[in-house]
Amino acid sequence: MNYLVDVSYDGNNYHGWSIQKNNISIQQTIEQALERIYKKKITITGSGRTDTKVHAMHQYFNFHEDEVNLSIAKLIIALKDQIPSDIKINKIKDVKDSFNARYDVKAKTYLYVINIGKFDLFRNKYLLNYNKQINIDLWKKASKLFIGTHNFLSFSKSELSNTNRTITDIKIVKSKNLVNVYITGNGFLRSMVRMIIGSLIDLNNNKKSIIDIKNLINNPKKGSAISLANPCGLYLYQVTY
DSSP, X not given: OEEEEEEEEOGGGSSOSSOOSSSOOHHHHHXXXXXXXXXXXXXXXXXXXXXXXXXXXXXXXXXXXXXXXXXXXXXXXXXXXXXXXXXXXXXXXXXXXXXXXXXXXXXXXXXXEEEOSSOOGGGTTTSEEOOSXXXXXXXXXXXXXXXXXXXXXXXXXXXXXXXXXXXXXXEXXXXXXXXXXXXXXXXXXXXXHHHHHXXXXXXXXXXXXXXXXXXXXXXXXXXXXXXXXXXXXXXXXXXXX
């Protein structure tokens, strides 16, 4: 059996998705829960990584297991009993044996949440308390520069040899005191979304211009965008297969 699992999590207590040597990760926590359930080591494959303190509304992972005595309904109950309350299993389904949660991804959407109203103490770990107005029209104009296939190395400190990625859509939605930025693409480099948001914030703060952002895209240089938005406002919003 090959199981595909849809999971949400609050990233505040974790050093990202991927297993690390000396830090607690989401992947490690789930694998340990599955090991307690199946009484053997289980390795899961995630749809992608999220950084330290980044959240997920819909992260996906798959794993193979031939235990026929445990139905999907019972597995959901067992996982809920074994994982902390800041991780939530949304859905589990059986998929074809060849399915891979990482390599079969067609698109991902990230959401970044910004509070432009008064400081919100109780949501401080779940949004960016920017607490001043944003020039939405200027952001929409700048966001068009990111659409398409580009080398996004300026917006990441990635060690990968291929740093070309395709962004298909950026939506900026203002609702009362919140500005939600949805970024959809075929894949993202490490910290890429946070650096894009950081550059938009610099634009609003008159620290960058439209021309500066255009130059960063056209002249890729590792991490040259510099500004990195706080991880608390970032969510893996959806993964499309």
